[in-house]
Structure formats: C-alpha cells, structure tokens
C-alpha cells in the first residue's frame with residue numbers, strides 16, 4: 001500500500017482537484033483507493049457528491065471524529081465509486097490544529113489511526129491536505145511515505161515549494177525518516193513561456209522527481225466539482241481526463257521528466 005499526501009501550504013494550487021481525479025483515475029485502472037479528506041473545508045465530499053450517494057453518510061463524522069474522539073477509522077470510510085472509498089473531513093477537524101496535550105504524539109494521530117484500521121486490501125491512500133503547515137499537515141507527513149506536491153506555473157509558486165522543502169527537511173531530520181517527494185505541474189499552459197520556465201527550474205531542482213505529465217488548465221476540471229462529478233464522469237474526453245489518466249500511470253511506473 002502506498003500512502004501519499006497531496007500537500008502544498010499554498011492555497012488554490014490544485015491539491016483537491018488532483019486528489020479527486022488522480023484517485024478516480026487509479027480506481028478506474030482497478031487499483032483500490034481510499035481518499036482521505038484532511039482539509040476542514042471538506043471539499044472532497046462536495047466534489048464527489050457524497051451527501052447524495054450514501055444514505056448512511058453523516059456529514060458531522062469523519063476523520064475529525066477519528067482523531068479527536070477515537071472513532072474507528074473504518075466506520076467513517078464510505079464507498080463512493082467502484083474501487084474508491086472516501087473518508088470525509090467531518091465537522092470538527094479544524095480542532096486538531098488546536099490540540100494542546102500529548103506533546104509529540106499529537107503529530108502521530110493519523111498514522112496510528114491508519115495502522116489500526118483495515119487498509120490491507122487498499123493499494124493507495126491519498127490524503128488531501130489543507131493549505132496550511134500546522135498540526136494537520138504534520139499528521140499527514142507522519143502518516144505518509146511519499147508526498148505529491150502540485151505546483152502552478154508562476155515564480156511565486158516556486159518560493160512556496162522551497163518553503164515546503166525546508167519544512168520537509170527539518171521534519172526528516174527530526175524524525176530520522178525519508179519521505180519521497182513527487183511534483184506535478186497543474187493549471188499548465190503548454191504554450192506559455194512562464195510555465196515552461198517554471199517546469200525547467202523545477203526539473204533542475206528536483207531531477208527525477210517531477211512526474212512526466214503536466215496537468216493542463218482545463219475549464220471542465222473547474223466545472224466538474226459543482227456537479228459532484230469527477231472529470232471522468234463530467235467530461236471524459238477532455239484534456240483534464242487525459243492528463244489525470246497519464247498522471248496515474250506516471251505514479252504507478254515512476255515516469256518522470
């Protein structure tokens with residue numbers, strides 16, 4: 001099983017869009033995937049129209065209840081598509097950022113919950129992280145072996161990436177374990193000079209770590225969450241569907257720039 005956090009403290013870079021569509025791309029290739037919403041904004045449930053799909057679904061419970069109230073993680077895992085399960089955020093997830101007691105164990109709550117759950121039959125757990133570097137992000141890092149960092153094609157985005165890599169480095173030296181980073185360009189304009197420059201810089205800084213497929217700017221990717229559909233349901237022949245299918249293969253085969 002591969003546990004991958006989709007993480008970048010910068011907001012609006014395509015973390016949630018990548019989580020939903022990469023997860024569905026993998027599920028469509030017959031991998032068993034669990035999507036975990038670690039963002040109190042709860043966008044994964046909306047993007048997948050969770051509230052219309054499962055009558056047992058209770059918006060209030062989710063990973064928040066697991067981390068704060070010791071709810072069993074498998075009890076808040078819902079089947080949302082073939083081969084695809086969702087663990088929603090739940091109402092109180094943001095309270096995790098304010099946990100005072102527990103010292104260093106506060107950062108390991110998610111790891112423990114995943115270890116106690118039954119995920120042996122899953123090939124991938126993808127964690128959609130909030131745009132922040134607080135305790136939720138630390139929990140995501142402790143729980144993951146790999147991270148996937150979506151990057152948009154502008155220079156400020158690269159500043160954000162170097163901040164994130166510093167955080168990752170100090171985390172790794174503190175915990176004495178390595179986390180493999182992957183990068184993917186999102187909202188990419190293939191003909192734009194800026195985006196191409198950013199791609200060049202990124203592959204220069206992180207050789208062998210930038211996944212081969214850049215996700216193009218695609219209107220359908222922005223429209224599909226409002227319909228509660230993934231790109232494969234909303235616009236299966238769009239660039240977005242093509243790109244996320246390829247990105248899933250990149251991740252499986254380690255295909256990079």
Ligand SMILES: Nc1ncnc2c1ncn2[C@@H]1O[C@H](COP(=O)(O)OP(=O)(O)OP(=O)(O)O)[C@@H](O)[C@H]1O
Nearest residue numbers: 011012013014015016017131187216217218221222
């Ligand atoms: N490739 C794309 N083409 C067009 N629009 C996109 C693309 N990727 C993301 N978007 C749009 O950009 C906005 C931000 O994307 P998204 O919500 O996935 O980012 P995020 O990193 O999860 O944001 P947050 O940090 O708030 O959680 C959304 O409106 C989304 O629909």
Ligand SMILES: [Mg+2]
Nearest residue numbers: 015016039043
């Ligand atoms: Mg998001």
